[in-house]
Amino acid sequence: MSQWAATVVNGALLGGVYAIAGLGLALVFGVMRLVNLAHAAFLAGGAYLTLTLTTHTGLDPLLALVVVLPVMFCAGYAVQRWLLNALLLAGSQGALVATFGLLILIQNVLTLGYGAEPQALPAPYADAGLTVAGIRVRVIYLIGLALAGACVTGMHLALRRTRLGIALRAAAADPVTAGTMGVNVDHLYALAFGIGTALAGVSGTVVGVAFSVTPTSGLSYLLLGFTVVVLGGAGSVAGTLAAGLLVGIAEAVAGRAIGGQYADIVVYLAFVALLAFRPQGLFGTARA
Amino acid sequence: MTPRTKETAVYLPRARRAALATAATALLLAGCASGAGSGSGGSPAGPITLGTTLPLTGPLASFGPVLQAGYQKAIDDVNAAGGLPVGGGKHKLVLKVLDNASNPNNATQQARELIQNDGASALLGSFSPDLNNPVSTVAQQLHVPVIMTVTPIQAWRAGNPDGWTYAWDVFDYEPSTTSLFFKAATALAPSNDRKVAIFADTENDGILWARLWKAEAAQYGYTIAYSASFPPGTSDFSQYVQQAKASGAQVLLAQMLPPDGIALWKQIHAFGWKPTVAACNKCSASALFPKDLGALAEGTLNFGWWTPDDIFPGTQRLVSYWEPSTGNNISLEMKVTAYAITGIMTHAISAAGSTNSSAINTALGKTSLDTVIGHVAFTGQAFRTTDYMLQWQGDSQVRIYPTTVKHVPYVMPGLDK
Numbered sequence: 080m081s082q083w084a085a086t087v088v089n090g091a092l093l094g095g096v097y098a099i100a101g102l103g104l105a106l107v108f109g110v111m112r113l114v115n116l117a118h119a120a121f122l123a124g125g126a127y128l129t130l131t132l133t134t135h136t137g138l139d140p141l142l143a144l145v146v147v148l149p150v151m152f153c154a155g156y157a158v159q160r161w162l163l164n165a166l167l168l169a170g171s172q173g174a175l176v177a178t179f180g181l182l183i184l185i186q187n188v189l190t191l192g193y194g195a196e197p198q199a200l201p202a203p204y205a206d207a208g209l210t211v212a213g214i215r216v217r218v219i220y221l222i223g224l225a226l227a228g229a230c231v232t233g234m235h236l237a238l239r240r241t242r243l244g245i246a247l248r249a250a251a252a253d254p255v256t257a258g259t260m261g262v263n264v265d266h267l268y269a270l271a272f273g274i275g276t277a278l279a280g281v282s283g284t285v286v287g288v289a290f291s292v293t294p295t296s297g298l299s300y301l302l303l304g305f306t307v308v309v310l311g312g313a314g315s316v317a318g319t320l321a322a323g324l325l326v327g328i329a330e331a332v333a334g335r336a337i338g339g340q341y342a343d344i345v346v347y348l349a350f351v352a353l354l355a356f357r358p359q360g361l362f363g364t365a366r367a
Numbered sequence: 368m369t370p371r372t373k374e375t376a377v378y379l380p381r382a383r384r385a386a387l388a389t390a391a392t393a394l395l396l397a398g399c400a401s402g403a404g405s406g407s408g409g410s411p412a413g414p415i416t417l418g419t420t421l422p423l424t425g426p427l428a429s430f431g432p433v434l435q436a437g438y439q440k441a442i443d444d445v446n447a448a449g450g451l452p453v454g455g456g457k458h459k460l461v462l463k464v465l466d467n468a469s470n471p472n473n474a475t476q477q478a479r480e481l482i483q484n485d486g487a488s489a490l491l492g493s494f495s496p497d498l499n500n501p502v503s504t505v506a507q508q509l510h511v512p513v514i515m516t517v518t519p520i521q522a523w524r525a526g527n528p529d530g531w532t533y534a535w536d537v538f539d540y541e542p543s544t545t546s547l548f549f550k551a552a553t554a555l556a557p558s559n560d561r562k563v564a565i566f567a568d569t570e571n572d573g574i575l576w577a578r579l580w581k582a583e584a585a586q587y588g589y590t591i592a593y594s595a596s597f598p599p600g601t602s603d604f605s606q607y608v609q610q611a612k613a614s615g616a617q618v619l620l621a622q623m624l625p626p627d628g629i630a631l632w633k634q635i636h637a638f639g640w641k642p643t644v645a646a647c648n649k650c651s652a653s654a655l656f657p658k659d660l661g662a663l664a665e666g667t668l669n670f671g672w673w674t675p676d677d678i679f680p681g682t683q684r685l686v687s688y689w690e691p692s693t694g695n696n697i698s699l700e701m702k703v704t705a706y707a708i709t710g711i712m713t714h715a716i717s718a719a720g721s722t723n724s725s726a727i728n729t730a731l732g733k734t735s736l737d738t739v740i741g742h743v744a745f746t747g748q749a750f751r752t753t754d755y756m757l758q759w760q761g762d763s764q765v766r767i768y769p770t771t772v773k774h775v776p777y778v779m780p781g782l783d784k
Binding site: 082085086089090093190194195196197198199201205206207208215217218219220286289290291293294295296299330331334335338339340342343 | 626
């Protein structure tokens with residue numbers, strides 16, 4: 080029984096890592112209805128930026144986020160403001176293709192700059208564990224879950240309690256009307272994309288410390304991120320965290336019960352089955 | 368009569384068109400057949416192209432550039448000597464390299480492209496059965512020879528139950544290699560540690576190695592206490608590590624991709640499992656393994672087939688050329704072997720006296736050549752290399768077994784500390 084409890088707890092903690100990967104996607108999709116394929120490249124890019132900082136300054140990867148976050152935010156803001164906004168005027172297809180192009184471009188730039196071999200972000204807690212209530216857990220998973228909780232709470236409060244959040248929600252609900260009311264929709268879209276890109280940087284840093292990173296390793300987290308976003312209810316911030324935990328637990332329990340080689344089949348079968356009954360996801364609201 | 372005449376008039380041109388079409392098709396097919404391998408062409412007029420599709424990006428990116436360096440050095444050496452003697456003249460060699468991004472589908476497509484578009488007279492191999500079996504299939508279909516390494520022979524042969532005839536392999540034979548892990552552990556590690564945990568992914572060689580380890584354990588006095596199987600690309604091993612730890616296993620035998628192995632080693636340490644023998648085949652076969660893991664990589668076992676202590680003609684020159692930049696044996700080992708198989712292929716082209724692919728293939732079958740990894744002669748399309756047990760000690764992989772050849776003492780794995 081304690082082994083099963085350990086499986087569930089560690090699965091839930093891993094779910095925190097998945098939730099961070101999904102959070103930026105959820106924000107961008109929730110505000111602009113844009114599937115951001117470049118999120119995978121931003122995740123890897125964030126990890127490599129952290130790696131560069133830790134290598135050259137000796138900074139702890141989490142402390143390096145103080146620099147990584149604004150840099151990633153500015154990059155994301157610029158991409159949305161001066162590239163994707165114009166494409167969105169003609170519908171989301173062009174912007175979707177553009178994010179795919181960015182994905183390929185950034186992956187190739189990272190390969191040229193850093194090589195294609197796996198690189199791990201050095202940190203004293205990368206391979207550390209501790210025992211909580213008799214269950215051994217990874218420290219980096221705890222950090223990942225804490226970061227996911229902080230990001231979700233912060234985003235939830237910002238969206239609900241600030242004027243900026245209210246404007247963002249208005250722009251998401253009806254950009255044309257919001258624009259006529261004096262809301263700068265282009266700026267808000269860019270802000271949302273910038274925040275999403277910064278969150279990808281956080282995710283990449285956690286992944287790089289917990290496992291390792293290659294220019295293409297963001298792709299597996301892109302798939303997981305989308306799963307989490309859709310399961311949580313597209314655009315639902317709290318739902319993203321809950322769905323992340325659920326996916327983490329489901330993977331761990333399925334892997335333990337039937338073997339790792341079949342775990343993904345079970346998880347994604349359950350995912351499809353759930354969506355068949357609840358297309359809006361667990362925490363999304365049905366549209367008329 | 369009129370209708371008949373008309374009919375005949377129409378019939379005759381149709382017959383002529385059909386005959387012309389048949390002739391054109393035959394010519395086209397003949398053209399395709401000769402174009403399939405420029406090799407059918409006989410004496411080359413200009414440079415001779417060798418092609419290879421390598422994992423320069425993706426999860427196997429640790430290995431593609433290493434093989435490329437070995438291939439390129441061999442070709443540069445031939446060109447520096449004035450070219451390859453073929454049919455009375457000397458011809459420069461060209462290496463055409465494509466990046467398959469560690470994807471077998473890309474490897475298949477690129478192997479065809481190299482032969483049909485780039486005019487490669489022969490192919491040099493990619494990495495591992497997952498990439499080299501598709502390349503072998505293309506070579507077999509288009510009748511153009513390919514030589515490969517770092518592709519265990521049994522997993523490669525399993526890719527074609529009818530038997531390869533245009534593909535050739537220079538590497539280890541799994542049953543002797545997998546048993547080496549038990550022999551080395553018995554000879555070197557604590558004597559009472561006999562419980563094994565296997566971690567193997569679901570790639571071709573992962574499945575095969577796990578099966579062989581399970582089959583061989585009993586005869587060496589080991590029991591399989593736990594076995595985990597997972598898809599390549601797995602990063603979270605929490606539950607598997609905890610189950611392995613709970614099983615009481617002291618010997619870890621793993622076969623997986625480098626990124627997965629790095630993640631596993633971190634998690635073994637985090638969950639406090641302390642195996643006294645830790646082996647990771649494939650995943651620890653890169654200089655990045657100790658760089659990414661630091662002290663945790665210390666003592667990790669991996670099999671090898673050549674070390675700088677194995678002196679053959681030309682070995683010392685290559686070691687001097689690469690060692691300053693290589694810094695560890697495993698990359699050097701792959702580079703030297705890649706150099707050797709390029710030499711085997713160029714020797715066969717020279718012996719064939721032309722770039723005719725069938726003649727090159729026949730010449731490969733007659734290979735009896737002293738190379739930088741020893742004397743090579745094929746049996747059943749393959750040459751079995753000699754197996755050694757290597758261990759990461761500092762930033763180098765050193766030979767620890769067998770103890771009958773030059774070796775250094777075993778050290779306990781960093782995971783045990």
